Amino acid sequence: GESVGLHLPTLSVQEGDNSIINCAYSNSASDYFIWYKQESGKGPQFIIDIRSNMDKRQGQRVTVLLNKTVKHLSLQIAATQPGDSAVYFCAENGNNRLAFGKGNQVVVIP
Amino acid sequence: DVKVTQSSRYLVKRTGEKVFLECVQDMDHENMFWYRQDPGLGLRLIYFSYDVKMKEKGDIPEGYSVSREKKERFSLILESASTNQTSMYLCASNTGTGFRGANVLTFGAGSRLTVL
Numbered sequence: 187g188e189s190v191g192l193h194l195p196t197l198s199v200q201e202g203d204n205s206i207i208n209c210a211y212s213n214s215a216s217d218y219f220i221w222y223k224q225e226s227g228k229g230p231q232f233i234i235d236i237r238s239n240m241d242k243r244q245g246q247r248v249t250v251l252l253n254k255t256v257k258h259l260s261l262q263i264a265a266t267q268p269g270d271s272a273v274y275f276c277a278e279n280g281n282n283r284l285a286f287g288k289g290n291q292v293v294v295i296p
Numbered sequence: 297d298v299k300v301t302q303s304s305r306y307l308v309k310r311t312g313e314k315v316f317l318e319c320v321q322d323m324d325h326e327n328m329f330w331y332r333q334d335p336g337l338g339l340r341l342i343y344f345s346y347d348v349k350m351k352e353k354g355d356i357p358e359g360y361s362v363s364r365e366k367k368e369r370f371s372l373i374l375e376s377a378s379t380n381q382t383s384m385y386l387c388a389s390n391t392g393t394g395f396r397g398a399n400v401l402t403f404g405a406g407s408r409l410t411v412l
Contacts, residue, residue: 220400220401222403227405227406228405228406229300229386229388229403229404229405229406230339230386230401230403231403232400232401232402235400275338275339283341283344283354284341284401286338286339287338288336288337288338289338
């Protein structure tokens with residue numbers, strides 16, 4: 187079946203550097219994508235979303251890029267802070283439900 | 297400011313016990329979902345509901361049932377708990393009809409269940 191996946195299981199980032207988290211998706215019919223952040227002991231929290239008619243969307247310190255040609259999604263975090271340490275999930279909306287990636291751990295080194 | 301509340305954060309049950317996991321949302325959302333989260337497997341959808349007394353199977357419904365008697369409450373039931381149901385359970389909700397997956401899910405904090 188079609189699924190959402192992440193390339194890297196763990197990303198270690200120096201505080202103040204930029205982080206890039208990648209996600210590959212395989213359902214070409216997906217038209218909506220979401221990034222979630224999950225801190226230890228908490229449920230996933232919405233970060234940013236993007237629809238398939240866009241290729242870039244910016245939030246506060248975060249940017250999501252969508253490349254439909256290669257079915258690739260990325261989350262960029264500017265000036266990474268200790269509070270950014272978490273697991274990040276991408277999710278795609280296809281077949282009338284959200285499908286989640288397995289998660290990518292980001293560790294911020296002080 | 298909590299919007300999706302899961303009544304139990306940690307539970308320890310024995311094999312064969314009946315388990316109820318309760319979830320309440322205060323956002324007047326039409327749709328509610330139950331996921332389980334396991335290392336290496338990500339979030340997997342168990343059941344969801346888009347209206348009171350309505351339910352639909354997700355990807356892994358076996359061994360589970362649900363109840364939605366009121367709009368704000370969605371319960372997950374393990375009729376006879378087994379050790380392979382040890383997991384983190386996440387409840388979520390969103391609004392909208394029609395293309396229900398189109399809207400952002402708001403998650404609860406999770407219920408960690410251990411079955412001995």
